[in-house]
Amino acid sequence: MKELELKYGCNPNQKPSKIYMADGSDLPIEVLNGKPGYINFLDAFNGWQLVSELKKATGLPAATSFKHVSPAGAAVGLPLSETLAKIYWVDDLGELSPLACAYARARGADRMSSFGDFISLSDECDADTARLIKREVSDGVIAPGYTEEALEILKQKKKGGYNVIQINPDYKPEALEHKDVFGITFEQGRNELNINEEFFANIVTDNKELTEQAKIDLAISMITLKYTQSNSVCYVKDGQAIGIGAGQQSRIHCTRLAGQKADNWWLRQSPQVMNLPFVDSIRRADRDNAIDLYIGEDYMDVLADGAWQNIFKEKPEVFTREAKREWLDKMSDVALGSDAFFPFGDNIERAHRSGVKYVAQPGGSVRDDNVIAACNKYGMVMSFTGLRLFHH
DSSP states (O other): OOEEEESOSSSTTSOSEEEEOTTSOOOSEEEEESOOOHHHHHHHHHHHHHHHHHHHHHSSOEEEEEETTEEEEEEEOOOOOHHHHHHTTOTTSOSOOHHHHHHHHHHHTTHHHHTTEEEEESSOBOHHHHHHHHTSOEEEEEESOBOHHHHHHHHTGGGGTOEEEEEOTTOOOOSEEEEEETTEEEEEEOOOOOOSGGGGOOBOSSOOOOOHHHHHHHHHHHHHHHTSOSSEEEEEETTEEEEEEESOSSHHHHHHHHHHHHHHHHHTTSHHHHTOOBOTTOOHHHHHHHHHHHTSTTTHHHHSTTTGGGTBSSOOOOOOHHHHHHHHTTOOOEEEEESSOOOSTHHHHHHHTTTEEEEEEOOOOTTHHHHHHHHHHTTOEEEEOOOOOOOO
8 A cells, every 4th residue: 555545634624635655665554444544643653653662672562642643651561550450440351461551551641631542552462452442532553463352352442443553563764754844845864762771871960879660761751752742751650651741832841741740640549549439330531530630729620519429429538738748758769851951950849749769851951050959959860861852
C-alpha cells in the first residue's frame, strides 16, 4: 500500500487528506481493522517511536497512551503492586503479562488525560493486553504484531470499528525529515539520540549517588519528553511517567502542571481515596472524574448534598489540605526530566514538594548555579545532559 486516503485532516473541513511515502515506496503499516484518521496516525507514529526507544533503552516491553500528539502516560512492563493494580482498576484481571502491565501503568497514571487515547505497544499485542484495552475508552492501537486471540478481542471493540494498526518494526525513516507549514517546506535531521545510562554521567550536584532504578526512570523521562510537545517536563517513578506537563510557554508552569499530576497519582494511593465507597452502578469514567474532583479544590462538586448520593454509598469525609500534605510528604525517589534548562531554582522548589530526588536537564542557563544550589539544599542528584529535546 503506497498511500492511504483519510476521511479528513485535523478537522472535518480539511480535505483532501492522506498519508503516503514521498519516495513512492510502500507504507510501513497495515490497517488490520477500523479507519484511523489524521490525528490517530500522528499519535500512532509518535507513540511508536517512543515505545521503541523505551524498549531499546531498558530491554523491557513498553507502552504509551497518547492524546493530541503528546503522551498522557508512558511506562515499561514492570509488575504491578497490589495498590497500583487497584488504582488502575485491573485488580480483577489476575496476573498480567509484562506488556499488559506496561499499558496498565501508561493508561493508569493519568486516567483523565488518557480517556479516548491512542495506544502504542513496543511488542506483539497479547490477549492480556487486548482484554485490558477492550474495556477502556480508546481510539486505537499500533503494535508490531498481534496474536490471533488479541486481534479477535480488539475487533469486537467499538462495534467492530476499533482502529488496529500493524507497523513493520524494521522500518527506518530517512535521516532528513520534512514538513510543510504555510506552504513552506521545513527540513531538519532526525533527532537520533542514544539515551542510556551514560547520558546522565555529568552529575553537577554534591550528591552523586544515581541508583540503577533512577537511571531507568531518568531515561524514561527523557525519551517521553523527546515525543512531548514543548515546553515539557516529566516526573517518573518506578518505571512509569506519573506526571507530564506539555506545551506550556513557561517552564515553571510545566513543572507545576506535571507536579500536580504526579501528586494526584500519589493521592489516589492514599487509604482515604482507595476506600471511597462508590455506588456499584458507577461507570468507569464517572468514577475517575469523581476521584479527580475529590482530591482537588473542587471537592464539593462531589460532596454536596444531592451530588454525593449519585456517586457514593455514604458521604466521605473531606480530604483536607493538611491530610493531603501529610500523605504527599511520603512520596520519595521521584525522577524529573526537563526538555530544556531550568532558568530558575523555583522549578526545583516545586519538584521537591512532589518527592523528586533525581533530576536530568540540559543545563546551560546563566542561573545554573542557583538551580544547583537548590538541588544541593534538598540533597538531590542532578545531571546535565547538554542536549535539548524540543519537539514541535
